[in-house]
Structures are given as C-alpha cells and as structure tokens.
Amino acid sequence: MQEYKVKGLSCANCAREMEEAIQQLExxxxxxxxxxxxxxxxxPSINMEKVENILASDGAAIEYDENVPQTKGKKSTFSLDEGTMWKVILTISTLLFFTAILFESGxxxxxxxxxxxxxTAISxxxxxxxxxRNLLSFKFNIDTLMTIALVGAFSIGEWKEGTLVAILFGVNEYLEGLGMEKARRSMDELLKIAPKQATVIENGKPFVTxxxxxxxxxxxxVxxxxxxxxxxxxxxxxSSVNEAAITGESLPVEKGVGDSVYGGSINNEGLLKIEITKAYEDSSLAKILHLVEEAQETKTPTELFINRFAKYYTPLIMIISALVMILPxxxxxxxxGTWFYQGLAVLIIGCPCSLILASPIAIISGITRNARHGILVKGGVYLEQLGKIDAIAFDKTGTLTKGKPYVEQFVSYDDRFLFVAGSLEKSSTHPIAKAIVEKVEELGIQTFSPDELTTLSGQGIKGVLNGKExxxxxxKSLLDVTISKSVQADIDDLKRKGYTIVxxxxxxxxxxxxxxxxxxREESTDVIHQLHHVGVKQTIMLTGDHNKTAEKVAKQVGVTDYYGNLMPDEKLERIQQLKKQMRVAMVxxxxxxxxxxxxxxxxxxxGKGxxxxxxxxxxxxxxxxxxKLPDAIRLSKRVNKTIAFNITLALSLKLLALLLAIPGWLTLWIAILSDMGATIIVTLISLLILVEKKK
Known part of the structure; x- marks a missing residue:
C-alpha cells in the first residue's frame, strides 16, 4: 500500500465519507x-487523479513533497497559511455582517x-x-444540511440569520480543524525524536550518513x-545516557564498554564508539514510534458505535425536520412560514461533528501522554480497556521482584563459612553464586581461587582449598554429612520463611x-497500594516458585491473592478462570x-525495549x-470519562435545541451555537488531557 499525507482534513464524518467514496473506485x-x-x-495502481478529485470535493488534498519521502512521523500538514486563510475569511465576513446590521436602516x-x-459567500x-454536489447525488451529510438550511433561510427572507449561520458554521469548522490539529501536533512532536543522521567510522575515517x-x-x-x-x-x-525516548525516565543511566544502548537515547557526555546491532527500522525506538503512530487509528468500541450511529443520524434528522415543517x-x-423556519433550524442541529469529535482527540491525547512517560499503548481500544480493568494478575519474577537473587539471611556455625562460600562461588556464573559472592565481598571477607572445582548438576559445586574438599x-549435596537437630531446625525455619537454601x-x-x-522491587508495595486506590478490585500474583516463597512475597507487596507452583499452562488456566468473573489484565x-x-x-x-x-x-x-502503571490507569479512566462526557454533552445540547422547536422557540443561530458550543467544549476538554501538572 502507498502512503500519503493529506492536508485539509477537519471533519471526521467527511473523512469517513471520502474513504467510502475512494473504496468504490477500481x-x-x-x-x-x-x-x-x-x-x-x-x-499503488489506483487512479490517483480520481482519488484527488474525491479529496478536493471536501477541500482536502494530498501533500506532495519532492524532498521528503512519505515516511511515518512526517511533519503535520496543517500549515500556518491555511490557518491564516481561515482567520482572514472569517474576519472579513464578520466585518461585512456587522456593517450590514449597522447600516441596515440607512x-x-x-x-x-x-x-x-x-x-455568506466568503465564509x-x-x-x-x-x-x-451532495444534494444532486442524493448524498446527505452536514454540508447538505447546511446548504438546505441556507437556501431555505434566504428563500423566506431571513438574510441576517442565514448569514450568521454561515459565519458561525465557518468558525465551527475552523475550531474543529484547530483542535484536531493540536492533538496531531502533540503526536508529531513525539515522533520527531527519531534520529536523522549518524557518524559512521569506516577504515578509521568518520563520515555522516x-x-x-x-x-x-x-x-x-556518538x-x-x-x-x-x-x-x-x-x-x-x-558516559551517562538519557533513555527518556525509550523509557520515559528522565534520570540518566551510566553506560560503559559492553553495555547495550537504544537508538534515540542521548549521550550526555564523553565520546562513544558503538557497534550497531540492528538496522534503524528494526530498532526498539523505530518499533515504538511505528506502534504509537498506528495506535492513533485503532477504533475503540465507542468510536465504532459513533461511526455507525452517524450513518443513520443525519437521515433521521432530515425526517424530523420534514415532520416539524409539515405536521404543525x-x-x-x-x-x-414559522414552522418551515423551525424545520430549517432542526436541520442545522443535525450536524454530527461534535458527536464524532467526542472520542478521537481524547484518545490521541491519552496515547501521546502515556508515550511521553514510556508507556506504550498499542491502540485506543487498549487505552479504553485499561480504565475498565477489575483485576490485575502479576508474574512474580522480574515483575514484582527484580528477578535477581540476593542473600537476605544467613546462619554461621564456623569462621570458615563465608571464606569457603566466597572462594568456591567466585568462579561460578550462576545467579545464586553471584548473590553469595556479593554478600561475601560486602562483608569484606578475603577469598582465594580453589585448587579444584567441580559442578554437581542440580546440587551445587564442590572444590578443593588448601588440599581440603x-x-x-x-x-542433596550433603549425602555424607550428618545434620544435627539444631541445624535442621534452622534449615526448616529458613524454608518456612520462603528462602532458597544454600x-x-x-x-x-x-x-x-x-x-x-x-x-x-522497591516500588512494588506502593504500586499495589495505588492500584487498589484507583479502583482495581483484585491483585493476584502467579508464580512458578513454591508456595512458601509466593506467600512471603505476596504478604510483602500486599496483593489480595497468590498462587504458587504454577507452570505456564497453569497460569493460563488461572487467567481463563478469572476472566469468567471479571475483566483481567496480566502483567x-x-x-x-x-x-x-x-x-x-x-x-x-x-519491556525496556x-x-x-x-x-x-x-x-x-x-x-x-x-x-507508572497506576498513573496509566488513572489517565485511561480520565479518557473514558472525558469521552462519555463529550458524547453526553453533544447529544444533550442537540436534544435541548430540539425541545425548543416544540413551542416554536428554536432559531437558526441558537441551533448553530448549540453545535458550535459542543464542539468547542468537547475539543478543549479533550486537549486538557495533554496538560500535565508540574510536580
């Protein structure tokens, strides 16, 4: 598929209709x-001339740029010239309108x-x-409704109100485009973090590519x-490296020879020579940016419902308008004449723009803000779902814990204990061996390399120091050693506490x-507490470790339930069982x-890339x-509430305006102001999601 950037898209409903028209082409x-x-x-083989004609029918156009390839994350196309043009048009038409009112008597x-x-013509x-054009082809959308309303108003001599409707509708379209563009620009700013050039060293010489x-x-x-x-x-x-582009964390990470680095992160100081392990398109940052951009276009159930609703909404408004004109x-x-005027006002109320705009700006704002903090939400549907989760299940190792063993407690019966342990384990790469060596070094115990060292599969290691084994x-490694009752009691006590015994x-x-x-992890206990505070009813830990270990960690972090000794397929079964009772997320x-x-x-x-x-x-x-998981859930709940409020507001204002038609109090300017007011409020409330309080 060939990708193009399109300028002039200011109406979601119009974009949907143009898409349907393009889909009818060969x-x-x-x-x-x-x-x-x-x-x-x-x-690529489609007739682009016909595509451009369809786009032009609604004032949109493909933006061709010979110098910049059509790639993801390109700069937004809503230019200053277009915005300035709208301002000039609306200013001139408004001045003419008030001039006519001022000199009407003279x-x-x-x-x-x-x-x-x-x-009217200018705006x-x-x-x-x-x-x-839509009327001639029996296509009914907002432009059709406005055209009928304007012609109808002028036909009954309502010149002043007809002109005001045209101007206010122009203001409405401008604000719609401006609000949507603000959300798009916030996403574009995020996508601009992709690096553009690199200094490659070849044959000892650097060159830029x-x-x-x-x-x-x-x-x-670098x-x-x-x-x-x-x-x-x-x-x-x-050097210290700022990985905020990947992780959202502003604190730099110290890096040295052998450490991995991510594309898009910034070298704070020093000079680094880096061997590239992935072409940029396969890098972590490229995948993140691609997924974030794609996430804008995944439709939530709410958006899909609104789109389906909009197809029947406009014809329904036209029927109601006709009934208002005829029945009284x-x-x-x-x-x-009076009821014909009321019917025209009902037509104007039929504008579905504020309703369709209720969701996309809020969704884009939510995805963008999460991405700024290193939380990659792969689509609006997942953002919406996150705010509705009842329970969260966690894997233990590497999620609630660091996945790195450490010595939490030890019992010594002989002065040689730490010396022998450190000397034998220092040559091993096993994670538990590293934990023991770290503890021995922390206590300042001097160690020596063993004369001999043998790994005992599934048991441990044996070695010779100064001729002794x-x-x-x-x-299992203590086959020939008699364990006294007091030592066995210590072993049982440590096991009871959930420790792995060495x-x-x-x-x-x-x-x-x-x-x-x-x-x-230091943050686990606080995170679990915050999750309960933001409305997650159950937190469950699933682990393959034995029950004593699971119980110890569960009590420490504060989860509501835990299950140990689980194989991957048993974790799956637990999730399926939980899904029957509530909406479940798995971490x-x-x-x-x-x-x-x-x-x-x-x-x-x-993840971390x-x-x-x-x-x-x-x-x-x-x-x-x-x-940042609790913050992501809070933000998702806010997005969901914003969308629900936007839809309620848009429908309520339209319903209120329709009720005014019953006693004959509805006017053309009230009708257009009801929709314009809804559009302004919906846009501003959705954009507020992008605003972050300074901490």
Missing amino acids: KGENAKLFFNSSKLLVD WNDFTVVSVYLIA GYKTFMKGL TVSSLTAGQTVL RSGEQIPSDGIIKEGA PILFQGDW YWVGNE IVADRSEIFGIFGIADQV GDGINDAPALAAADLGIAM TDSAIETADIVLMQDHLG
Missing part, C-alpha cells in the same frame, strides 16, 4: 483514510441583502458548493549531546546456611508469560518497572 476496496493522523493508504434593501450575500462558499542507511555491524561515533542512531553495544568510551401546519393550523549447594560444608560438618531470596515479562498475556483481556509487558515484550503485549511498560 483498486480502492482496501483504501484507508485516517482522520486522526491525516494519512491515506491506497493501492441603506436600501438591495444593498443590505447584497452585503449579507457577500459575507460559506465551500460548504455551499459541497452541499450542492542517514540513519535509514545503517546496517548491523557498522561502528558509529559525541556528547548527540542521539544514538540505533540499538547497539558500546565498544569504546563511557396540517394538524394544528400552524403558520407554514568443601561443598556449597542444596541439601549450605556450606566439608565432609564432616556444616559451616553455615544462606537464605536466598528474589529481591522485591509479565512478555516471554515466559506469553500464553497468559494473550489470554487476558489486556496484556501488559515489562525488548522485541518480545513489544510484540507480545497490548501495553508495554518501557521503564521495565511498575512505577
């Missing part, structure tokens, strides 16, 4: 016109009417011509203050016992928990911790 059945991001996707009727018509010409031409294996030079062009590994240099004069001897491992011994006696735990690492993430109503992955997390879940926490 090779156009799969065409998509995205109102939110002003994009058009069409088959001028002859022909002059006054001429001034009103000129003001309403485009609407009138589109409506006339485009980021899109980078390939894996190339070495790039100076202080420059963006890292793509994912890679540091080969030379050390026929049944109640009402004045034909020692063991470090679990209970014992240090020689052939005849036990020197000491380590109690190893998976360290709970995991995006790899081991993939089945449960997919089965949940909402899958949330701990990993491909698997980005591809698996509906929402990715790029910070790789849970800290």
Whole structure:
C-alpha cells in the first residue's frame, strides 16, 4: 500500500465519507483514510487523479513533497497559511455582517441583502458548493444540511440569520480543524525524536550518513549531546545516557564498554564508539514510534458505535425536520412560514461533528501522554480497556521482584563459612553464586581461587582449598554429612520463611546456611497500594516458585491473592478462570508469560525495549518497572470519562435545541451555537488531557 499525507482534513464524518467514496473506485476496496493522523493508504495502481478529485470535493488534498519521502512521523500538514486563510475569511465576513446590521436602516434593501450575500459567500462558499454536489447525488451529510438550511433561510427572507449561520458554521469548522490539529501536533512532536543522521567510522575515517542507511555491524561515533542512531553495544568510551525516548525516565543511566544502548537515547557526555546491532527500522525506538503512530487509528468500541450511529443520524434528522415543517401546519393550523423556519433550524442541529469529535482527540491525547512517560499503548481500544480493568494478575519474577537473587539471611556455625562460600562461588556464573559472592565481598571477607572445582548438576559445586574438599549447594549435596537437630531446625525455619537454601560444608560438618531470596522491587508495595486506590478490585500474583516463597512475597507487596507452583499452562488456566468473573489484565515479562498475556483481556509487558515484550503485549511498560502503571490507569479512566462526557454533552445540547422547536422557540443561530458550543467544549476538554501538572 502507498502512503500519503493529506492536508485539509477537519471533519471526521467527511473523512469517513471520502474513504467510502475512494473504496468504490477500481483498486480502492482496501483504501484507508485516517482522520486522526491525516494519512491515506491506497493501492499503488489506483487512479490517483480520481482519488484527488474525491479529496478536493471536501477541500482536502494530498501533500506532495519532492524532498521528503512519505515516511511515518512526517511533519503535520496543517500549515500556518491555511490557518491564516481561515482567520482572514472569517474576519472579513464578520466585518461585512456587522456593517450590514449597522447600516441596515440607512441603506436600501438591495444593498443590505447584497452585503449579507457577500459575507455568506466568503465564509460559506465551500460548504455551499459541497452541499450542492451532495444534494444532486442524493448524498446527505452536514454540508447538505447546511446548504438546505441556507437556501431555505434566504428563500423566506431571513438574510441576517442565514448569514450568521454561515459565519458561525465557518468558525465551527475552523475550531474543529484547530483542535484536531493540536492533538496531531502533540503526536508529531513525539515522533520527531527519531534520529536523522549518524557518524559512521569506516577504515578509521568518520563520515555522516542517514540513519535509514545503517546496517548491523557498522561502528558509529556518538559525541556528547548527540542521539544514538540505533540499538547497539558500546565498544569504546563511557558516559551517562538519557533513555527518556525509550523509557520515559528522565534520570540518566551510566553506560560503559559492553553495555547495550537504544537508538534515540542521548549521550550526555564523553565520546562513544558503538557497534550497531540492528538496522534503524528494526530498532526498539523505530518499533515504538511505528506502534504509537498506528495506535492513533485503532477504533475503540465507542468510536465504532459513533461511526455507525452517524450513518443513520443525519437521515433521521432530515425526517424530523420534514415532520416539524409539515405536521404543525396540517394538524394544528400552524403558520407554514414559522414552522418551515423551525424545520430549517432542526436541520442545522443535525450536524454530527461534535458527536464524532467526542472520542478521537481524547484518545490521541491519552496515547501521546502515556508515550511521553514510556508507556506504550498499542491502540485506543487498549487505552479504553485499561480504565475498565477489575483485576490485575502479576508474574512474580522480574515483575514484582527484580528477578535477581540476593542473600537476605544467613546462619554461621564456623569462621570458615563465608571464606569457603566466597572462594568456591567466585568462579561460578550462576545467579545464586553471584548473590553469595556479593554478600561475601560486602562483608569484606578475603577469598582465594580453589585448587579444584567441580559442578554437581542440580546440587551445587564442590572444590578443593588448601588440599581440603568443601561443598556449597542444596541439601542433596550433603549425602555424607550428618545434620544435627539444631541445624535442621534452622534449615526448616529458613524454608518456612520462603528462602532458597544454600549450605556450606566439608565432609564432616556444616559451616553455615544462606537464605536466598528474589529481591522485591522497591516500588512494588506502593504500586499495589495505588492500584487498589484507583479502583482495581483484585491483585493476584502467579508464580512458578513454591508456595512458601509466593506467600512471603505476596504478604510483602500486599496483593489480595497468590498462587504458587504454577507452570505456564497453569497460569493460563488461572487467567481463563478469572476472566469468567471479571475483566483481567496480566502483567509479565512478555516471554515466559506469553500464553497468559494473550489470554487476558489486556496484556501488559515489562519491556525496556525488548522485541518480545513489544510484540507480545497490548501495553508495554518501557521503564521495565511498575512505577507508572497506576498513573496509566488513572489517565485511561480520565479518557473514558472525558469521552462519555463529550458524547453526553453533544447529544444533550442537540436534544435541548430540539425541545425548543416544540413551542416554536428554536432559531437558526441558537441551533448553530448549540453545535458550535459542543464542539468547542468537547475539543478543549479533550486537549486538557495533554496538560500535565508540574510536580
């Protein structure tokens, strides 16, 4: 599919109708016109002249730029010239309108009417011509309604009110375009973080090239203050790196040789030589930006309902308008002229723009604000769903805990305990061995390399120090050692507390016992508390660890329930059972928990840019911790409330205006003001989602 940027899209309903018209063309059945991001996707072989004619019928046009390729995240097309043109048109027509009112008594009727018509033509010409074409082809939308209303008003001599309707409708269209463009620009600002150039080192010489031409294996030079062009590994240099583009975290991360870095992050100081591991299009940042841009166009159930409703809404308004014109004069001897006027006002109320605008600006604002904080929401449907979640299930390791073992408690029976443990474990790469070595070094114990070292599969290790043999491992490694009652009591006590046991011994006696735990993340307890505070009814921990460990962590972080000894398929079963009772989100690492993430109503992955997390879940926490999950839920609830309020307001104002028609109090200017007022309020409230309080 060929992608184009489109300028002049200010009406969601009109965009939908143009999309349907393009789909009627040959090779156009799969065409998509995205109102939110002003994009058009069409088959490359489609007749573009016909496509452009359809767009031109509503004042839109494809923006061709010979110097800039049609790529994702390109600058917004709502130019200052277009905005200035609208301001000039509306200013001139408004001045003419008030001039006609001011001199109405002093001028002859022909002059006054001429001034009103000129003001109407300046502000309403485009609407009138589109409506006339629609009327001839029996296509009924807002432009058709406005054209009928204008012709009807002028036909009964309501020159002043007809002109005011044309001007106010022009103001309404301008505000719609302005509000939607503000939301688009906020998204575009986010997409601008993509790096543009890179300094590649080849044959010892640096040269500048485009980021899109980078390939894996190339070495790039990144100076202080420059963006890292793509994912890679540091080969030379050390620096602090700002990864806010990926994680939303403003605090820099210290990086050195061998550390991985992400494209789009910024080198704060020093000089780095980085080996590129991924072409930019495959990098974490590129995938994030692509998914964020696509997220604008996923329709929520609310939006889909509004779109379906809009198809029947306008014809229904036309029927009601006809009944208002006809029934009172026929049944109640009402004045034909009065009720014809009331019917025209009902037509104007039929504008569905404020109703259709109720959702997209709020959705884009919510997705954009979350993305700023490193929370990647893959679509409006997931943003809406996040605010409706009743329960959240968490994997333990790497989610509520750091996934990194550490020594939480130890019992020593011999002075050689820490020395032997540190000396034997220092050569091992096992995570538990690293935890023991860290504790020994922390206590300042000097260690030596063993004379011999043997790994005992599933048990631990044995080694020789100064000619004597020692063991470090679990209970299975102590086949020849008699365990006293007091030592067994200590072992049982540590197990009861949920620790993994590591014992240090020689052939005849036990020197000491380590109690190893998976360290709970600092933020986990506070996050669980906040989740309950924002309305999540249940928090559940699912883990493959044994029940004692699960119980210990569950009590520490404050989840409402927990399940241990679970295999991946058993986690899946638990999620399916929970779904029968409530709406459930699953939070995991995006790899081991993939089945449960997919089965949940909402899958949330701990990511920090990993491909698997980005591809698996509906929402990715790029910070790789849970800290901002409660804020994301709060924001989602706010977006949902905003949309509900917008829809209620739009329908209420229209209903109120319709009720005014019953006693004959409805006027053309009240009708257009009711819709314009709804549009202004809907737009402003939706844009307020982007505003963040300074902390």
